[in-house]
Amino acid sequence: EAQVTQNPRYLITVTGKKLTVTCSQNMNHEYMSWYRQDPGLGLRQIYYSMNVEVTDKGDVPEGYKVSRKEKRNFPLILESPSPNQTSLYFCASSFFNDGYYEQYFGPGTRLTVT
Amino acid sequence: GQQVMQIPQYQHVQEGEDFTTYCNSSTTLSNIQWYKQRPGGHPVFLIQLVKSGEVKKQKRLTFQFGEAKKNSSLHITATQTTDVGTYFCAGHADYKLSFGAGTTVTVRA
Numbered sequence: 001e002a003q004v005t006q007n008p009r010y011l012i013t014v015t016g017k018k019l020t021v022t023c024s025q026n027m028n029h030e031y032m033s034w035y036r037q038d039p040g041l042g043l044r045q046i047y048y049s050m051n052v053e054v055t056d057k058g059d060v061p062e063g064y065k066v067s068r069k070e071k072r073n074f075p076l077i078l079e080s081p082s083p084n085q086t087s088l089y090f091c092a093s094s095f096f097n098d099g100y101y102e103q104y105f106g107p108g109t110r111l112t113v114t
Numbered sequence: 115g116q117q118v119m120q121i122p123q124y125q126h127v128q129e130g131e132d133f134t135t136y137c138n139s140s141t142t143l144s145n146i147q148w149y150k151q152r153p154g155g156h157p158v159f160l161i162q163l164v165k166s167g168e169v170k171k172q173k174r175l176t177f178q179f180g181e182a183k184k185n186s187s188l189h190i191t192a193t194q195t196t197d198v199g200t201y202f203c204a205g206h207a208d209y210k211l212s213f214g215a216g217t218t219v220t221v222r223a
Contacts, residue, residue: 033211040123042202042215043157050209058210090156099164101145101206105156 002027004106006091012112013081021076021109023091030096032074033058033103034066036087043090049074050096081113117141118205120214127193128222135217137186137203145206146179146186151216152199160201195221 004025013019025032033048035058045058049068063085065077074093078085088110092103117140127133137146145164149157161170163179163186170177176189186203200216 035213040215042120043204043213045211045213048210056209059212092157099145100162101147101211102159102162103147103149103157103204103211105158108156 004091004093004104006106006109010110014114015082016080019078023074023106024072025093029093032093034076035090038087083113086113118212118214120203120217122217125217125219129193131193132191134187134189135201137214139184139205141207142183143205143207147204148177148188149202150199193221
């Protein structure tokens with residue numbers, strides 16, 4: 001089954017404690033992306049990657065890191081989480097090179113930073 | 115940077131009525147996509163529009179892309195309870211995808 005998986009689905013942590021949210025896709029997609037969703041703000045892109053070892057900042061990259069060492073995985077790293085990073089996070093993937101960019105979203109990770 | 119504005123933020127619709135949600139970009143887009151997110155779920159792709167002036171239909175949903183490729187609309191006819199959710203437009207330019215804030219639709223039976 002074609003899918004994007006994220007782990008964990010729910011996470012409560014404390015300020016400053018490093019965490020990683022994993023994202024994996026099984027569709028051989030080139031393009032992967034992380035979004036955060038906050039009420040009234042829609043989905044805001046944090047980072048995106050057009051292929052292995054190619055990443056770039058989205059609209060709200062501050063406080064986040066990513067890596068793309070393998071095509072299927074795109075982890076999101078919060079080195080020192082703060083309460084303003086409490087949000088619902090989505091990973092998404094798509095093909096990139098054929099002009100058709102349907103994004104497949106993971107189920108989401110709800111993060112609370114206290 | 116690129117900004118995508120979407121209105122209205124909320125749409126309360128009587129079952130059977132029509133409604134439209136609008137999307138405007140500050141920059142010219144290479145394409146625009148529409149997604150639907152059910153309460154508690156993740157966004158699900160509905161459609162992509164690429165050409166200037168393009169119109170596409172999916173049953174009761176009609177999608178349009180403006181001539182200048184800076185605006186788009188989604189029109190739903192004869193709204194049903196299954197249409198409940200939040201509809202997002204997403205503009206694609208320079209490898210980035212910028213989402214509007216979404217239109218949250220509730221339906222009165």
